[in-house]
Amino acid sequence: MTLLASRDEADRTAPPARGTPADPRWVRPSVAALLLTTAVLYLWNLGESGWANAFYSAAAQAGSLSWKALFFGSSDAANAITVDKTPAALWVMSLSARLFGVNAWSVLVPQALMGIGSVALLFAAVRRTSGPAAGLLAGAVLALTPAAALMFRFNNPDALLVLLLTAGAYCVVRALEKASPRWLALAGVAVGFGFLAKMLQAFLVLPAFGLAYLIAAPVPLGRRLLHLLGALICTFLSAGWYLAVVALWPAADRPYIGGSQENSLWELAFGYNGFGRITGDEVGSVGGGGGGGTGWDRLFGSEMAGGIAWLLPAAVLALATGLWFTRRAPRTDRGRSALIVWVGWFLVTAVVFSSMSGIIHAYYTIALAPAIAALVGIAGTQLWRARGNPAAAGALSAGIGLTALTAYLLLSRQSDWLPGLSIAILVAGLLCAFLVFVAARLPDVARRLVAVGALITVLAGTGAYTVATAATPHSGALPSAGPETVRGMRMGAPGGLLGTSLPGENLAALLRRGSENHTWTAATVGSNNAAGYQLGSGAPVMAVGGFNGTDPAPTLEQFQEYVRSGRIHYFLGDGMMMRGETGSDAAERIAAWVAETYRPTTVDGVTVYDLSR
Numbered sequence: 001m002t003l004l005a006s007r008d009e010a011d012r013t014a015p016p017a018r019g020t021p022a023d024p025r026w027v028r029p030s031v032a033a034l035l036l037t038t039a040v041l042y043l044w045n046l047g048e049s050g051w052a053n054a055f056y057s058a059a060a061q062a063g064s065l066s067w068k069a070l071f072f073g074s075s076d077a078a079n080a081i082t083v084d085k086t087p088a089a090l091w092v093m094s095l096s097a098r099l100f101g102v103n104a105w106s107v108l109v110p111q112a113l114m115g116i117g118s119v120a121l122l123f124a125a126v127r128r129t130s131g132p133a134a135g136l137l138a139g140a141v142l143a144l145t146p147a148a149a150l151m152f153r154f155n156n157p158d159a160l161l162v163l164l165l166t167a168g169a170y171c172v173v174r175a176l177e178k179a180s181p182r183w184l185a186l187a188g189v190a191v192g193f194g195f196l197a198k199m200l201q202a203f204l205v206l207p208a209f210g211l212a213y214l215i216a217a218p219v220p221l222g223r224r225l226l227h228l229l230g231a232l233i234c235t236f237l238s239a240g241w242y243l244a245v246v247a248l249w250p251a252a253d254r255p256y257i258g259g260s261q262e263n264s265l266w267e268l269a270f271g272y273n274g275f276g277r278i279t280g281d282e283v284g285s286v287g288g289g290g291g292g293g294t295g296w297d298r299l300f301g302s303e304m305a306g307g308i309a310w311l312l313p314a315a316v317l318a319l320a321t322g323l324w325f326t327r328r329a330p331r332t333d334r335g336r337s338a339l340i341v342w343v344g345w346f347l348v349t350a351v352v353f354s355s356m357s358g359i360i361h362a363y364y365t366i367a368l369a370p371a372i373a374a375l376v377g378i379a380g381t382q383l384w385r386a387r388g389n390p391a392a393a394g395a396l397s398a399g400i401g402l403t404a405l406t407a408y409l410l411l412s413r414q415s416d417w418l419p420g421l422s423i424a425i426l427v428a429g430l431l432c433a434f435l436v437f438v439a440a441r442l443p444d445v446a447r448r449l450v451a452v453g454a455l456i457t458v459l460a461g462t463g464a465y466t467v468a469t470a471a472t473p474h475s476g477a478l479p480s481a482g483p484e485t486v487r488g489m490r491m492g493a494p495g496g497l498l499g500t501s502l503p504g505e506n507l508a509a510l511l512r513r514g515s516e517n518h519t520w521t522a523a524t525v526g527s528n529n530a531a532g533y534q535l536g537s538g539a540p541v542m543a544v545g546g547f548n549g550t551d552p553a554p555t556l557e558q559f560q561e562y563v564r565s566g567r568i569h570y571f572l573g574d575g576m577m578m579r580g581e582t583g584s585d586a587a588e589r590i591a592a593w594v595a596e597t598y599r600p601t602t603v604d605g606v607t608v609y610d611l612s613r
Contacts, residue, residue, distance in 0.1 A: 027132040031123060034136060038119050038143040041470050042112035042152045047104045048473040051535055052155045055477055055547065056090065058531035059083050060155075061102045062540070063094025070094045072246070074255045075527055076540040078519045080554070083527070084259025084268065084547050086242065088196035089157035102538075111159040115152025118166045119143050122370050125170040128177075129338040130378045137455075138377025144463045145373065146481035147307030147366040149470045154479055157198045158366050164194035165205050166370045169341055172209045176337045179219040181227040188231035192238025200274045201367065204352055206235070208344020216337030243269065256553035258527070258546040261584065263553070280357035298354045299365065305410055307481035308365035308372070310462035313406050314399045315372040318379030319343045321395045325382075339378065346371035362480055380458075384451065388440045397437040400454050404429020407461025417483055421464060428457045477528060502536040504604030511537035514569035518612075523559070524572040525549045525587045533572060542568065545587030552584035559590045563611045573600060573607035 051057040055075075063070030065077040072079065073087025083090065092110045100106040119139045127135030142148055151158045171187035174180065187209060194202030210228055217224045246254070246265045260267040261283050268274075276282035293301075300309050323343065326336040349367050353360065380399070386392035404426050411422035432454040439447050468483035503511065511533060515521035523542035524530050530543035544559070545551050554562065562568050571594045598609040 023132050027136075030132070030136055031120075031139075034123070034139050034143070035116055035120060038116050038139075039112070041143060041149060041466070042115045043109070044470065046108050046112060046153055049108065049153065050104050050473070050475055051531075052104070052108060052475055053477055053479075054475070054531040054535055055083065055527050056093065056155045056157075057104075057107050058527075058534045058541075059087075059090050060093035060097050060107050061535060061538075063090055064097035064102055068254070072255050075258065075530065075543045075546075076520065076534060078540040078542070079255040080520065080540075080542045081256040081527075081546050081551065082258045085157055085273065086196045086199055086265070086269070088193060089155075089160045089198075092160060093155060107155050108153065111152050111155055114159040114163040115143075115148065118148075118152075118163045118370065121163070121166045121170050122373060125166070125173045126338075126374050126377050128173050129334050130381060134377045134381040136377075137380055138373045140459065141311060141373035141376050141462075142369050144459055144466045145308065145310070145366070145369040146462065146465045146469045147363060148369045149466045150307065150474065150479055150481045151363055151366045153470060154363075154474055156363065156479075158363060160197040161194050161202060162366055162370060164190045164197060165202065165345075165367070168194070168205065168209065169345065169370065169374075172212060172341055173338055175227075176213060176216055176334060179217040179223065179227065181230055184213060184227050184231040185234045188234035189238045192235040192240075195235075195239035195269075196242055198273075199269045200277075201364075202239075204349045204367070205345050207348050208341050211344055212337050212340040215340060216332050216334075218332040256546075256551065258543075258551055258553070261552060277358040277360065278352065278356050282358050294355050294357060296354055299350065299368075302413070303362040303480070304365050305413075306465060307362055308368055309410060310407060310465070311372055311376050311403060311458070312368075314403045314458070315346060315375045317395065317399050317402060318375040319346065321383065321392075322375070322379050325392075335378075339375075342371045342374040342378070346375065361478055363478075384436075387436070393437050393440065397433040400436055400458060401429055401433035403458050403461075404433070410465075411461060414482070417468075418464065421460070425457060425460050428453070428460075432457050502532050503606065507533075507604040507606055507608070508536045510603055510608070511539055511541070511570070515539035517566070518569040519562075519567040520569070522570040522572050523568050523590075525591055529572070541572075544590055545584070549587040550584055552586045554590075555586050556589045556593060560593070566612065568611050571598070571609040571611055573609060 059069075059073055059075050059082075062074050062077040062079075066074070066079065068074070069077050069079055070091060071087070073082045073085065073090045075081055075083055093107050096106045096110050097103075119142050122142050123135040123139040125135075126138040148162075151162070168187040168190035171183045171190060175183035175187060191202055191206060191209070210232075213228060213231075214224055217227065219227075243265055246257070251263055257263050257265050257268055259272045272282050298304060299312060319339070319342075322336075322339045326333065326339060329336045346368060349371070353364060353368070380396065383392045383396035383399075387396065407429070408422045408426040411418070411425070432450065435442070435450045436454055439450050442450065465482060469481045472482075472484045502508075511521045515537070519540065520542045521537060521539035522533060523544050524533065525544045526549045527543040527547040530541040534541040542554075544554070546553060559568075571591075573591065573595065594609050594611070598611060598613070600607045600609055602608065
């Protein structure tokens with residue numbers, strides 16, 4: 001029995017987010033409804049989150065004022081230091097701010113549009129191999145994943161990363177149809193540009209993409225290898241051109257590369273934001289983030305589970321049944337090759353996330369969402385079509401029951417939020433699981449009702465949590481999914497760790513006046529505080545020591561020279577000081593020198609040193 005059958009040629013030549021004349025009449029209205037619902041979910045009350053992650057919002061503000069700041073991803077328009085990421089996501093936000101002004105909507109709307117685009121691309125990719133019903137289910141699962149709603153309504157780089165990786169998967173599916181080197185090269189370009197959004201994390205999908213093409217492309221092995229080599233070159237060119245430009249640019253004429261200890265983008269990409277995340281050896285880091293200890297159960301831990309785990313067991317069951325039912329399919333079978341794409345994406349990313357010893361945050365799990373959604377969409381619809389086979393009916397029934405049990409367990413952790421929902425989902429899920437198992441014996445009308453009931457039950461838990469996530473404003477550097485009533489003071493909740501406060505009216509006015517005849521109106525330790533002062537005043541604020549305060553930028557000697565030449569007006573002494581076991585102590589030395597040399601005053605509760613006196 002072949003679980004996944006290839007679609008006909010008319011399906012394979014369809015436009016991305018639309019049906020074809022061969023599709024049922026309900027397809028196009030359903031796709032339109034899916035995308036419209038996703039747009040409402042991701043755009044409604046978006047401005048309530050304000051600047052969201054002010055660290056990136058301040059960099060977008062800087063990029064809207066300075067083309068150099070835009071290109072390098074500087075934290076301020078005077079180009080003291082960059083953010084600790086490659087700047088592709090900032091390019092989008094900065095250009096939006098240039099067009100529509102610097103405000104919360106111009107920063108956040110591009111992220112929501114990326115979410116809508118990701119849902120459309122996932123539908124298109126899954127539809128080409130498994131039909132429109134599978135594509136719609138996959139798109140709905142992605143849209144209703146809490147981690148996705150969190151990040152597509154936030155301004156971290158993850159939104160652009162997921163859009164580009166989903167585009168890459170779509171291109172691979174297209175390449176597999178006729179062994180197209182052009183589509184495979186486009187997949188490489190998409191992944192390479194994803195590197196410019198979030199560095200090495202983008203490359204986690206490459207084993208899956210390469211293996212699927214190596215196994216299933218309908219050409220001899222030699223040509224498959226040649227096509228893969230060409231795509232790999234495109235990937236490295238798409239990612240490497242920016243690294244080369246920054247490396248060749250004179251260091252004295254560009255901002256310091258934030259997050260590095262040697263002013264090197266290569267070090268940032270392969271150290272602090274690269275292999276150091278896996279090994280935990282991150283020079284300049286202040287320790288791991290959320291996510292609990294390492295191990296296979298990390299994704300079900302208290303920090304990560306609410307964002308991604310709702311359909312995780314069902315996805316594991318889907319990949320197992322999918323590979324089993326297609327084990328005898330021809331080498332070039334389109335359905336199995338697509339399954340390899342999504343299974344590989346899921347497995348490699350899940351294993352890496354589960355074993356990372358360095359910094360990892362719960363919202364990283366959005367990178368799993370497209371693969372989980374695709375697996376659930378493909379296996380769910382194909383198993384339903386094959387429900388007359390006891391093995392297929394049993395697998396589908398098990399998936400529904402397992403999803404209901406997962407939702408019950410996750411919701412039981414927050415017993416004070418919608419307390420009746422967990423029991424309702426569990427009871428309905430077990431009932432639907434039984435009815436699905438015997439669905440082949442039921443009348444047509446009853447089968448349709450069972451299918452609708454099972455679909456609602458499967459999506460109820462993740463959907464409710466996603467709506468609650470979208471309805472809750474998010475700010476700070478570490479956002480988390482879920483309703484406000486259960487997040488409390490969890491890292492990333494409003495008022496939680498690494499939040500950013502805007503200056504009071506008196507301090508903001510002082511900083512605006514202080515920008516006259518000065519390169520930086522002020523300096524302070526740590527990027528989050530600098531971002532708040534900069535967004536509140538509209539004037540450049542130097543983030544001494546970068547994000548963690550552990551970067552050697554500027555050195556004490558450089559800072560003293562800036563002060564002597566009148567380039568910095570104020571020093572704000574209440575900046576974040578997060579020293580780890582490694583990294584530079586330049587920020588501490590600067591703060592100590594200022595405190596010893598200048599007399600402090602207090603404005604709106606903030607210690608201010610006037611460096612011009």
